[in-house]
Amino acid sequence: MSVVAVSPVSVRERWHPPLVWLAVAMFALVLFAAGGMVIDHRVITGLPAWDKPAKFALSVLIYAITWAWLIPQLSKGRRLAERAGTVAAALLAVEMVVIVVQVARGTTSHFNVSSPLNSALWYTMGASIAVVWVATAVISAVLFRNPGPDRARSLGIRYGSLLSLLGMALGFLMVGPKTGQHDLPRTISGAHTVGLPDGGPGLPLLGWSTVGGDLRIPHFVGIHALQLIPLVVIALELLSSRVGVLRDGSTRATLVTIATAAYTALLGVVTWQALRGESVVHPQALTLVSLAAVAAASAGAVTWVVARR
Incomplete structure (x- = not known):
């Protein structure tokens, strides 16, 4: 039984493809980063170099799977939510590319303004995160337009989306x-x-x-x-x-x-x-x-x- 009102779609349409592909890529990156922590003994800010890519990839994987499943269940405003989901998937991929590139270079990705290149990568990642927040807010707003058959389920998803947006916004306290x-x-x-x-x-x-x-x-x-x-x-x-x-x-x-x-x-x-x-x-x-x-x-x-x- 669905959490929100389900539009009449085929099985192939029940998942948001860009977010699914992002989830697959993040799963592969989790495995790669786990291997990196075993064979690469470099340390960045007190942690194994590949610790950050592993953590971020797992978090993005959870985000992608959640919204990839929820978006196709929307009946009202689904196309807008799909577009926002595609934007979020693309820019989360950009963020992860920056993190991996900086680890490969042996330096930090977050807050790093030690050179023109490091600054450009950090500001690119920061801008990507901001747009992902806006895209997630758009999807959440569409979600509120789609009441589900069960009030507790609808409230759980709605409350969760709002708190998730708040949690994402709290990240800007670090900047x-x-x-x-x-x-x-x-x-x-x-x-x-x-x-x-x-x-x-x-x-x-x-x-x-x-x-x-x-x-x-x-x-x-x-x-x-x-x-x-x-x-x-x-x-x-x-x-x-x-x-x-x-x-x-x-x-x-x-x-x-x-x-x-x-x-x-x-x-x-x-x-x-x-x-x-x-x-x-x-x-x-x-x-x-x-x-x-x-x-x-x-x-x-x-x-x-x-x-x-």
Whole structure:
């Protein structure tokens, strides 16, 4: 059963081809980068050189598969969404080419303005990311014009798309000169880490700072809401065969709204934590109290909805 209203299309038309091809290319790049991490022992900003291409390729793969499946299900404004999806696929490919080229050259791709070539590649990638955001916003707007047969499913996809757009936008907090980068000549303009230079101690593979705030965390949490919020919908539907109260569609829709509110609050907390320069693995009491408040409020809301039914 579809998440949104499905137009009468053939099986071949049920996937968006450019995004599918992008997903295939990203799958191949994940495998290639994994091999690179084994045989190439170079280190860039404290991580294996091919770590970044692997992470970005996996994230783009998830993005591409999600929208490649959703776009053909739209009945209203489908052609506009298809065009926006094609633009997003092309410019995500540009971003990944820049990342791979810079790794092959043994240097960083993000924030690198150390030479005319590095600056050109970074600004090309930055412009591509901005256009991808606009294209995703267009697809999300079309998605809102296509109500689905099940309210909880529709809400899950809509909420997920909005939070994903917010997560993508949070990436722009990393752009621009940070502390210590205002001196000329400048080689780096922007940073993942707050209050410290990039490349310090970090979590294995992820690279998220263990000694300071890291803006990649809210960026990651927000972007993948498009996958995680619908997973809540799927979980509720699976549980409905055993939990009678979940068989009611309005109850599932309310619970999806509560889950989204909790996820949004979590996104706010991790963004606030990063901007304060606080490590994700060493949260202060204020952060822990905030997370506990989100958990308590969410549990209370769920209890109230279930008890009322």
